[in-house]
Amino acid sequence: MRRHLSTVSKHVPSSGVYPLGFLVASTTAGLKKTAAPDMALVVSDRDCAGAAVFTRNAFAAAPVLVGREVIKTSGAAMRAVLVNAGCANACTGVQGIADTRTAIAKTAASLGLKSTGSTLMLSTGVIGVPLKMDRIEKGIDALSASVTKSSTASHEDWLAAATAIMTTDTFPKLRSKEFSVNGKVYRIAGWSKGAGMIHPNMATMLAGIFTDAAVSKPCLQAALSHAVERSFNAISVDGDTSTNDTLVVLANGAAGTKLIDDIKSSEFAQFQDNLTEFAAELAGLVVRDGEGATKFLDIQIENARTFEEGKAVATAIAKSPLVKTAMFGQDANWGRIVCAVGYSGVDIEPTKVNLWMESKNEIVHLFKDGAPHQVFDQADKDKAKRILAGEDIVIRVDLRLGKVKAQMFTCDLSFDYVKINIDYT
Amino acid sequence: MRRHLSTVSKHVPSSGVYPLGFLVASTTAGLKKTAAPDMALVVSDRDCAGAAVFTRNAFAAAPVLVGREVIKTSGAAMRAVLVNAGCANACTGVQGIADTRTAIAKTAASLGLKSTGSTLMLSTGVIGVPLKMDRIEKGIDALSASVTKSSTASHEDWLAAATAIMTTDTFPKLRSKEFSVNGKVYRIAGWSKGAGMIHPNMATMLAGIFTDAAVSKPCLQAALSHAVERSFNAISVDGDTSTNDTLVVLANGAAGTKLIDDIKSSEFAQFQDNLTEFAAELAGLVVRDGEGATKFLDIQIENARTFEEGKAVATAIAKSPLVKTAMFGQDANWGRIVCAVGYSGVDIEPTKVNLWMESKNEIVHLFKDGAPHQVFDQADKDKAKRILAGEDIVIRVDLRLGKVKAQMFTCDLSFDYVKINIDYT
Incomplete structure (x- = not known):
């Protein structure tokens, strides 16, 4: 049914270089109509700085409402990002908020995290219907088991996660690269999804970016604000803004170097430029997979x-x-x-x-x-x-x-x- | 090529009741690619109050730039509205402005008007190419000759004018009606065009409204501003605003009654309500002829x-x-x-x-x-x-x-x- 810009393989990498200290899993919880993978988890082996930008839509979905709190209270000590496709948990009232909190607490418990509020949950899919919590909880069990037994994340793990969060996207959107700040090499990886409509529908844009650089929370938030204006806020498929749009970035410092914590430093400027360029590339993939796009x-x-x-x-x-x-x-x-x-x-x-x-x-x-x-x-x-x-x-x-x-x-x-x-x- | 909302005849009246004191003509000057009528003229047999709203597009076309002056200087003593389709006279620089002034002066001379600046000119069509002034001038001769020898305008005259200003509109947009203010009956008629794209193209919305009520210029401008917010500024086909969009209203007082000149009077409120309702009807016709519209x-x-x-x-x-x-x-x-x-x-x-x-x-x-x-x-x-x-x-x-x-x-x-x-x- 869809006309593509080009073959799927053209935009999907066959290998990558991934940030240290992040573990990645995906699973099929049965949330999509098809039997495709529909949940993913990215966990850092240590506390991260976390920053995020959320939709400004007044009908912000439950995961966005809860997510704002999580970043506010735990943004200096984040550990994980949990994503589900198939259900947006939007227009679901107080039940939706309770469900998001339950899923976050369950993730923390399964992973043995000290803080129950160090996980961000992102949801995309049908709106107006509640999460199927029995399936979500089984999904979390499977994801936790998977990351607990692994010590590193492979290209295949990252690609599987990028695939699990797809709705009507026609290809998984994954990028990774090395970059350097004052000669020191870091790694950054991320996935995005978007431009997909599902009944009764909205286009939701989600993206997660993960780096092993060490960056303070205020610096990370500042760099993200700059980057998002020049990347995800610089793309337009049809001008509609969804209830669930979220972009999150975690920096875990696993590369073991000096903390970037001075917004006036050249280290910060270099980090911000690299983050911006990387975010623009992920955002570009969303446009290339825009519905019906040929240009x-x-x-x-x-x-x-x-x-x-x-x-x-x-x-x-x-x-x-x-x-x-x-x-x-x-x-x-x-x-x-x-x-x-x-x-x-x-x-x-x-x-x-x-x-x-x-x-x-x-x-x-x-x-x-x-x-x-x-x-x-x-x-x-x-x-x-x-x-x-x-x-x-x-x-x-x-x-x-x-x-x-x-x-x-x-x-x-x-x-x-x-x-x-x-x-x- | 186009799918229509319904049959053309459904939206086109077969008769009408028209304001006193207005004469109407149309002609084929050879400005369109087809040999269809492409110029129209509405002339009042006496001075009118005139008010208009123009596009806010920074690339306002020559007829808009000149038109703003005309309304400013002659808005209390307007006589005519000249329209051409086939050429928008936009992005044509100083030549375009000179051409508009020439056409207006020629119209005044042909009609024997005392003031050379009491005519508003509206243009729609291709942008970036100059008016073919030899054809425009011959067209003005034909229009003037036509109105000079007539003493009244028929339904056919009004319909022919509404047809001449069409570009890719699929039906002429004409409405007329009687309305009353404090029991006194007046007449109002008008045409609109819009939603048409022609190469290299823009959609231009034009509308002219004519009434035999007597209204002061400030009251007419106030009523028009109110009406336009609830009619032509309340329609959207694709959200694009053209360089030529213009809505003009002339009130000639030929019904021979007391001047409506107090913005706080009940006469003014009644006139404003009627004008708003009438403008909304004309604007609705533009939406119904929106490109590809089925709803x-x-x-x-x-x-x-x-x-x-x-x-x-x-x-x-x-x-x-x-x-x-x-x-x-x-x-x-x-x-x-x-x-x-x-x-x-x-x-x-x-x-x-x-x-x-x-x-x-x-x-x-x-x-x-x-x-x-x-x-x-x-x-x-x-x-x-x-x-x-x-x-x-x-x-x-x-x-x-x-x-x-x-x-x-x-x-x-x-x-x-x-x-x-x-x-x-």
Whole structure:
């Protein structure tokens, strides 16, 4: 039923380099309609700094409501992240909150953790129905048993966890890499899911990032806030924000080095840059698996007055159904893009605006100083056609108002987006 | 290529009752690719009060830039509205502004008007290319000759004008009616166009409303501002705002009665209510002709704290691609609607929220006090199915925060929306 950007294997790694001190398990608890794996657990062998960003949706789900408390009270001594797919535990009232607490306490008990509040639970799936707690509890038993008997996590363990949290995602989203801060090497790994709708449905974006760097809780939260604005808050599939969206990062310090705890230090800046780049890569995978997506659109705004203004312009373009359908149709429709710039709410100067479309090898300057440009000659039309035939398209807009850059990642709007979302009952 | 809500004739009147003192003409100037009529002129036989609202898009087209001046300087003594389709005269720089001024001066000269600045010009069509002024000028000659030799405007004249301003609209949008203020009868007529994309394209919404009531300029502008918030600013097809959007209203006083010039009078309140209702009807026609639309969605928010908050909630629902595709799929997807309420930015109280879907004859209470309701029983499911099978669907949300109502009108998001907008070059 779904049209894919490319083959599944293209976006799924066959090996990885994973952070020290994290154990990973997944299991099939019977929460999905299919008999696919549906629960995952990542546990650190020591206390971690933990930071998270949660949905701002007023109908925040039970795991989000409880999660905010967990990060607040235990964010300096986190141990585990538990995830279930198949049930979002949203619009489930006080029962939903009690169920989340029960699952967290059960996890702590099974793992023999001292603190019962050092586990974050993430849920995704159907809303409006309660968690099947008997299955969740059996799942926790299986996950705990699995991590208790292992001493390290393999690539296969990480990939299985990324697979277990999928809903209508078409491929597991997993990345890992080494990075260095002042010459010292660390590891970072993470998974994400998103852009999937299930009945009665919402798209939930979940992501977990794990590193063996040693970072204080305030520094980790600051770096995450910076990173999320430039990664998960810089992607748009259809502009809807779910009740369950959560991004969590744990730093366990298992690499055994000096704590990064000064927000003004060069160590912090380096860590923040690496976290941002890594988060952007995970976020990009969500866009590439956007429902019905055939194009990956990189919207780059240059020379804005402020980051907020640049972001507002990028967002107007990224959310325009007219721009997104034009990209699906491979139509170099500069008019729709200019129009979105114009209604973004930012006080722009029309005669300063320039617009380009770019592929890896070619560039066409469609709009120059407020007027159409390179849109009339056949050679330019042919160039635009070649650029738009590709999977990766850069839309670059220069506002000439200041010196700040901003960026958004989105996908096109295709027949398959409609097909996937009409969801005949 | 397009799927229609219903037969064209259903939305097009076969007769009407038109305001006194207005003459109407249309012609074929050769601005469209097809040989269809493409220019229209409405002239009052005496000075009118004129008020207008224009797009806020920073790339406002030349006719908008000039139009703002015209209303400012001549709004108490307007005489005519000139419209062309086929060319939007947008992104055309100083030449575009000069062309608009030339067309306005030519119209005044041809009609023998004393003031050269008492004509508003509206343009819609292709952007980035200049007006073909030789054709525009010949068109103005033909229009002027036509109105000069007539003494009254027939239903056919009004319908022909509504047809000439169409771009990819599938039916002409014309309404007329009598209304009374303190027992005195007046007439009001108007046309609108919108939701049409033409290469290289934007959707432009234009509307003109004409009445033989006598209203002062400040009162007319105040009534229009009120009306537009509840009509043309309460519709959303895809959330994009064009460079040319304009709504103009002329009141010529040809009914020969006392001037409505006190904003606190009951006459003003009655006039404002009638104008609002009339504008909402014209705006509704734009939604019904929304690209690919198969459903007319009436989003009603009740018991908001303020009109602005209610409108924000209604807008979040009306713009959600997930809600709009669900409606196309006839899926009673309360989760997506609740989710949109939650991310609207309004400080709601989840446990107070109630949601209904309604047809003319049936109602289903899908969400009650923050939890799903009437969604589990087969009888309720069947009822929702019948409601969603109809063309007109009401989505009603009670916030229980205050006492204010707000409303939005939108259409569903169908395969045909994508088909129409991919616009293969």
